[in-house]
Amino acid sequence: MPKIAIHKDGHIHEGEVKDNTNLVVRAGIKQFPFPHLKYRCGMGQCGTCTSHILAGGEHLPPPNWKEQKILGERLKLGYRLCCQLWINQDLALTQDNLVPAAPPCTSS
Numbered sequence: 001m002p003k004i005a006i007h008k009d010g011h012i013h014e015g016e017v018k019d020n021t022n023l024v025v026r027a028g029i030k031q032f033p034f035p036h037l038k039y040r041c042g043m044g045q046c047g048t049c050t051s052h053i054l055a056g057g058e059h060l061p062p063p064n065w066k067e068q069k070i071l072g073e074r075l076k077l078g079y080r081l082c083c084q085l086w087i088n089q090d091l092a093l094t095q096d097n098l099v100p101a102a103p104p105c106t107s108s
């Protein structure tokens, strides 16, 4: 069973989840990583679940098109959208001190 570590506000919140777990779905039913994970839409649209993967990112699948659209250049920093990830390996992440998204292009 994957072990998850959420680094938040100087603390590490750890828990185990079943294989093939989506952390946002679990948080939505008030199971760990609730209440430590920020999320909103659960559909790869709002970016609220953006997380910096600190360890275990090498086991994740390549970013899907929603992650590419929302995260853009920040994918190179190791950022992922938790709502788009089904976890099968140990993972450590944080949502603290993230680089903000680039402002949308305003040229017409």
Ligand code: FES
Binding pocket: 024, 039, 040, 041, 042, 043, 044, 045, 046, 047, 048, 049, 050, 081, 082, 083, 084
């Ligand atoms: S919760 Fe909205 S993009 Fe993940």
